[in-house]
Amino acid sequence: NEITYLEVAADAIRQADPLKRPVWMYDPGHRDAASLAHTIKHLDICGKGMYTNYSGQRENRVWVRWTIEQEIKAIEQANPSAIPIAVPEMFQEPREELLPMIPKWVRHDVYLSLMTGAKGIMVFSGWRRPKFPAFDRYFQAYAECIRELNGPLNLGQVFLFGERRNDIRVRVFRGPSHVATAHEEPVEFPAVAALDVAHGTHRYLFLANSSNEPVRVVVQGLPRTAIMAENLFETGDRRLIRPGQWEPDLEPLEVKAFRFSPTDMK
Numbered sequence: 277n278e279i280t281y282l283e284v285a286a287d288a289i290r291q292a293d294p295l296k297r298p299v300w301m302y303d304p305g306h307r308d309a310a311s312l313a314h315t316i317k318h319l320d321i322c323g324k325g326m327y328t329n330y331s332g333q334r335e336n337r338v339w340v341r342w343t344i345e346q347e348i349k350a351i352e353q354a355n356p357s358a359i360p361i362a363v364p365e366m367f368q369e370p371r372e373e374l375l376p377m378i379p380k381w382v383r384h385d386v387y388l389s390l391m392t393g394a395k396g397i398m399v400f401s402g403w404r405r406p407k408f409p410a411f412d413r414y415f416q417a418y419a420e421c422i423r424e425l426n427g428p429l430n431l432g433q434v435f436l437f438g439e440r441r442n443d444i445r446v447r448v449f450r451g452p453s454h455v456a457t458a459h460e461e462p463v464e465f466p467a468v469a470a471l472d473v474a475h476g477t478h479r480y481l482f483l484a485n486s487s488n489e490p491v492r493v494v495v496q497g498l499p500r501t502a503i504m505a506e507n508l509f510e511t512g513d514r515r516l517i518r519p520g521q522w523e524p525d526l527e528p529l530e531v532k533a534f535r536f537s538p539t540d541m542k
Contacts, residue, residue, distance in 0.1 A: 441472045479536045
């Protein structure tokens with residue numbers, strides 16, 4: 277009966293809306309691809325709760341990747357025209373000693389979801405709820421990501437319209453190579469996610485460390501000539517990468533984005 281109601285309601289919205297805006301119904305965080313496939317048949321947007329801390333995944337934040345992968349699989353199965361989005365949290369007050377972690381949590385969860393394939397971010401929620409003094413810390417952390425995505429760096433366009441490539445290879449050289457979710461039956465993923473993407477005249481490399489330990493990775497597949505890599509999240513950090521392998525370090529939950537100059541990678 278609930279699915280019938282969803283179908284009727286979605287059809288009624290589409291018939292009544294002259295602007296033909298996309299229809300989305302929030303799905304709860306525990307739903308997997310098989311469950312999401314039932315609802316996405318009748319929707320235009322797939323977005324389930326990605327409340328990492330609230331869902332008991334605070335120390336297992338690769339759950340973000342599992343979440344978006346479930347949405348993408350459901351879309352492939354039931355409605356290929358639908359759009360996957362990330363729904364990260366901004367409502368639960370952390371313990372006082374964990375407050376300094378908020379910027380790292382937010383940056384990791386936002387960027388890993390986009391690297392995995394999310395096409396948008398819907399933060400829950402913007403309400404200044406009672407007993408939530410961490411609101412401003414969370415808000416500023418999300419705002420910083422928003423400026424990177426929609427401001428001068430324009431990284432939102434890179435994620436939406438860039439061409440994903442696979443000629444740059446990344447593996448963990450030092451630190452944990454894999455991490456897992458905190459499901460009853462844990463799901464394992466590489467500790468460091470990498471996205472190699474071409475957009476316009478530039479190439480970008482995004483790295484996200486989902487482990488709670490520092491790691492060093494080996495980056496291979498770069499050109500056989502020296503290239504200039506600009507660290508987009510550290511103003512003024514430009515470095516010459518000489519031929520051979522490159523070994524950047526990432527702190528726990530750190531995300532890095534590098535842009536290579538136009539003449540270096542075509």
